[in-house]
Amino acid sequence: MVTKNDKPLDDGPTTVFEELNCGDVGARMRELSQQSWAVAELIDDARFADDGRKGHKYGHEESMKKYETEMRERFRRTVSGMRAYRRNYNSRELVVAEYALTKMNYTQRDAAALLGVGVSTINRWAQNPLPIDEYR
Numbered sequence: 001m002v003t004k005n006d007k008p009l010d011d012g013p014t015t016v017f018e019e020l021n022c023g024d025v026g027a028r029m030r031e032l033s034q035q036s037w038a039v040a041e042l043i044d045d046a047r048f049a050d051d052g053r054k055g056h057k058y059g060h061e062e063s064m065k066k067y068e069t070e071m072r073e074r075f076r077r078t079v080s081g082m083r084a085y086r087r088n089y090n091s092r093e094l095v096v097a098e099y100a101l102t103k104m105n106y107t108q109r110d111a112a113a114l115l116g117v118g119v120s121t122i123n124r125w126a127q128n129p130l131p132i133d134e135y136r
Contacts, residue, residue, distance in 0.1 A: 039081035094125050
């Protein structure tokens with residue numbers, strides 16, 4: 001006879017910090033940095049800016065229209081890229097907090113202070129760890 005105590009426990013989905021090591025945390029931060037750099041490159045293009053200055057200086061209307069259209073599109077992609085960056089940043093911050101609490105044995109107060117967030121935020125994150133499927 002099988003009792004309910006004989007059934008394996010379903011501990012829920014595997015969480016991110018369970019599959020990470022300390023080096024993975026650094027790699028994820030590097031990925032985030034590269035994403036930020038790529039977003040900045042959309043708008044911070046020296047050759048493109050120089051073309052815009054030349055168009056203004058020499059009054060080429062067709063060049064200026066083309067420059068303005070391209071600038072608007074680049075700015076739009078930059079803003080959209082910032083949204084994606086923020087989403088990735090938030091999930092990585094949550095993972096770092098979980099890692100600090102579970103694998104490095106930080107207190108919630110210490111993790112909150114080092115991350116610059118409130119203890120209530122750390123507490124909420126600790127109670128709702130990010131499933132691995134949502135992180136990938």
